[in-house]
Amino acid sequence: MLSPLLSCLLLVQAPQPAPPTPAAPVSAPVTVTPPAPPLPQPPPVPVTKVEDGGLLEHAYFGAVLPFTPREGVDTLWIKDGLSLKGKRITYGTWETRILKAGRQERDLQRAADLARLIPDALMPQLRAAFQGIADWQLGGTGEYRFEARIVDANVPNQASKLVFGWLGGKDNLENVTWDMKLVDVATGETVLAFHHRMVKVNTLGSLDSSLRTWAEAFPKRLVALVR
Numbered sequence: 001m002l003s004p005l006l007s008c009l010l011l012v013q014a015p016q017p018a019p020p021t022p023a024a025p026v027s028a029p030v031t032v033t034p035p036a037p038p039l040p041q042p043p044p045v046p047v048t049k050v051e052d053g054g055l056l057e058h059a060y061f062g063a064v065l066p067f068t069p070r071e072g073v074d075t076l077w078i079k080d081g082l083s084l085k086g087k088r089i090t091y092g093t094w095e096t097r098i099l100k101a102g103r104q105e106r107d108l109q110r111a112a113d114l115a116r117l118i119p120d121a122l123m124p125q126l127r128a129a130f131q132g133i134a135d136w137q138l139g140g141t142g143e144y145r146f147e148a149r150i151v152d153a154n155v156p157n158q159a160s161k162l163v164f165g166w167l168g169g170k171d172n173l174e175n176v177t178w179d180m181k182l183v184d185v186a187t188g189e190t191v192l193a194f195h196h197r198m199v200k201v202n203t204l205g206s207l208d209s210s211l212r213t214w215a216e217a218f219p220k221r222l223v224a225l226v227r
Helices: 004-013 105-129 158-163 207-226
Strands: 068-070 073-078 088-096 135-137 144-154 175-184 190-199
Touching (some): 073 207, 088 105, 105 135, 105 144, 105 175, 175 207, 190 207
Parallel strands (some): 088 144
Antiparallel strands (some): 068 073, 073 190, 144 175
């Protein structure tokens, strides 16, 4: 039988039970709010403005542009800050899209002929004027693409020319109207736009000759504006 003293010692040294581990607090459920769906965007407003009796369609250039007359050009617009230094420009095709109703087959054929004559005369002059500044090429890829189209051509009949001549207005004189634009290939934005008409008023010369003279002069004016 244990003595009273030994019994007390054993009671003191007996291991005490560990206190119960408190329960972890229960977190409130997290509510994840889904992002709001994007607001529907209105469709782009179509560009419908036309000028010059319907021959200047701003839609061709992608926006309503504030054209202004420049020397040697009826109307011209250049994006602020445009520089072609060190850029490569590819020369695209010329379209023929006659916008004036009532033109004859001879007018359509003349437009097709001029869609070959004008670029043939203009391309070498652009390349020469921008030599050392920008590289104009017929194919391949580049930062910009040069596009153009004939929008009207008129070859009056001989009787009309003899009777009315230049007093009857441009429709009694041979003339051609065309658009040109420079497009940023990465964005599709027009950065340079041009609308011009040439009328043959000199009975001693030809419209073809006047166009070639213009093609020599225009690139030199252009390079001073965008270099």
